[in-house]
Amino acid sequence: QVQLVQSGAEVKKPGASVRVSCKASGYSFTNYGIDWVRQAPGQGLEWMGWTFPQNGDTKYAQKLQGRVTMTTDTSASTAYMELRSLGSDDTAVYYCAIIDGTVGFDYWGQGTLVTVSS
Amino acid sequence: ELVLTQSPGTLSLSPGERATLSCRASQSVSSSYIGWYQQKPGQAPRLLIYGASSRVTGIPDRFSGSGAGTDFTLTIRRLEPEDFAVYYCQRYGGLSTFGPGTKVEIK
16 A cells, blocks of 8 residues: 655754655655645645656745755655755645546655744 | 635534535636645545546545636535535646635534
């Protein structure tokens, strides 16, 4: 079965960077893109970007351009999301997900809480 | 940049009632790229509808989606207790975006 297992919670100071990992299993890692979505406490969903492991193609939300980098390690079936210059409004649960809107399925990681606090 | 607006922000209904949720896009969107999600507290979202009107396998048929162009609708025919949650629309594919969500709460 498809599983996405994310790294553990992080506490970071303002201005720091964070890297969240998402280890995939149960499917061919290079066949599907991985979306990153975050959710601030009590707020809605925010799409952050997407990466395609097969060729490294990426798309980022305009709001995060220049501050976010999404990469994959195909040998480890793992995707990474790095966010730099953290501010308090980056405090959120970060999810990785496979969303196939053509066939109609989605799989989500368990979420990683990133807290930015001085 | 595409903006999705959802209304109402909160819908207060009783079990057995019909829920109609709206998602309006700031520009025309292909129906192929509209999805609806359900999210319950402490859980990841779950895709219910894709391609604006196709139900994901295993989703009860009381959930239905419709719409085209800039206006899309999620209808829950008869609310069950487990349907009270927050619902989001999404334009996926390329640069994706979510709407702000509609909370369906028990009246």
